[in-house]
Amino acid sequence: MIVQWMEDRQISLYLAGLAIGALIGLLAPALAGPAAAVILPVLALLLYTTFLAIPFDRIGQAFRDWRFLATILGVNFVVVPMVVWLLSRIVADDQVLLVGVLFVLLTPCIDYVIVFTGLVGGDEERLLAATPLLMLAQMLLLPLYLWLFVGAEFVSAVEFAPFLEAFVLIIVLPLAAAALTQAAAHRTRAGRVVEQVGSSAMVPLMVITLAVVVAAQVADVGAQLGSLLRVVPVFLLFAAVMVPIGMAAGRLGGVDPAGRRAVVFSGATRNSLVVLPLVLALPAEFDLAASVVVTQTLIELLVMVALIVLIPRLIPKPAQP
Structure with missing residues (x-):
C-alpha cells in the first residue's frame, strides 16, 4: 500500500x-562534504534496485538490436558533439567555462538515465545493454573531442582513470548484485524477500539520491552564481534541442516508441556524476569548471522531472487493439 502510494506521487x-x-545544502553547507561522499554508494543502491526490475534473461535479445544501438550511439557521438560545439560558442571566450561545458555535455549518462527511462515506460533493457558501449565510446572519444575543441596541451593534463572506477562502482557491481539476487529469488524464500524489498525501494532511493546530490552541490553553485549564469542558457538549450532530436532520430532509425523514449533520455542526460572527479583533478586554474558540471546536474535534475511528465505525451505508446 505504501509502495503504491509512493509510486502514485513520485513526481511530487x-x-x-x-x-x-x-x-540542507544552503542552510548547513558543512554537510556538503559528507553528502558528496555518499553520492556514489547511494547511486549504486538506486541502480541495484533498478536492475532488479529488469529480466536478465532478455538482456541478450537487447544486445542484438543493432537498430537501437546504432541510433543511440549516433545521437550521442555524432549529433551531440555538433550541438555541443555550436552551443559552447556562447562561452568560448572563457576557457574555464568552456572546459566545464565540454566535459559534461560530451559524455552521455550511464546511471540514473536508466531509472528515468523506466519511469516513463522507456526500454530500460535495451538502454542497459547499450551502457557498456556508451561508456567505452565516451572514454575513447572524449579526449579526441577535447583535443579538437580545446587543444592537445589541455588534454595532456586530464586524468581519465576515474571513468573506469565509476563504471565499476555504479554499473558493474550493482548489475552483478542484481543478477545474483534474481538467481537467488528463483531458489530461496530469502532471495525472494530481498528482491521484493529492493524493488519496492526504488522511489525512496531516488528521492534520497536527488536530495544528496543537490545538498552536496548547491552551496558551491550559489557561492559562484554570478560567474555561472553564463552556462545556464547553454544547458537549458541543450536539453530543449536534444529532446526533439532524440525523437526524430528514433523515428528515422525505425525504433519503437519505448525505444524512442530511451533514445530521448540518453541524448538529453549527461554523465555529470562520473566526469566530476575528472574535472576536480584538473589544474587549480580550472576550479570553476567543477561548479559548471555541478550546475548542469542541478538543471538536468529539474529537466528530467519535467520530462517524466512530458515524454509519455510526446511519444505515446501505440493503442492496444
Whole structure:
C-alpha cells in the first residue's frame, strides 16, 4: 500500500527531494562534504534496485538490436558533439567555462538515465545493454573531442582513470548484485524477500539520491552564481534541442516508441556524476569548471522531472487493439 502510494506521487516526491537537498545544502553547507561522499554508494543502491526490475534473461535479445544501438550511439557521438560545439560558442571566450561545458555535455549518462527511462515506460533493457558501449565510446572519444575543441596541451593534463572506477562502482557491481539476487529469488524464500524489498525501494532511493546530490552541490553553485549564469542558457538549450532530436532520430532509425523514449533520455542526460572527479583533478586554474558540471546536474535534475511528465505525451505508446 505504501509502495503504491509512493509510486502514485513520485513526481511530487522527487521535487520534494530536490527542495530538501537545496535547503540542507544552503542552510548547513558543512554537510556538503559528507553528502558528496555518499553520492556514489547511494547511486549504486538506486541502480541495484533498478536492475532488479529488469529480466536478465532478455538482456541478450537487447544486445542484438543493432537498430537501437546504432541510433543511440549516433545521437550521442555524432549529433551531440555538433550541438555541443555550436552551443559552447556562447562561452568560448572563457576557457574555464568552456572546459566545464565540454566535459559534461560530451559524455552521455550511464546511471540514473536508466531509472528515468523506466519511469516513463522507456526500454530500460535495451538502454542497459547499450551502457557498456556508451561508456567505452565516451572514454575513447572524449579526449579526441577535447583535443579538437580545446587543444592537445589541455588534454595532456586530464586524468581519465576515474571513468573506469565509476563504471565499476555504479554499473558493474550493482548489475552483478542484481543478477545474483534474481538467481537467488528463483531458489530461496530469502532471495525472494530481498528482491521484493529492493524493488519496492526504488522511489525512496531516488528521492534520497536527488536530495544528496543537490545538498552536496548547491552551496558551491550559489557561492559562484554570478560567474555561472553564463552556462545556464547553454544547458537549458541543450536539453530543449536534444529532446526533439532524440525523437526524430528514433523515428528515422525505425525504433519503437519505448525505444524512442530511451533514445530521448540518453541524448538529453549527461554523465555529470562520473566526469566530476575528472574535472576536480584538473589544474587549480580550472576550479570553476567543477561548479559548471555541478550546475548542469542541478538543471538536468529539474529537466528530467519535467520530462517524466512530458515524454509519455510526446511519444505515446501505440493503442492496444
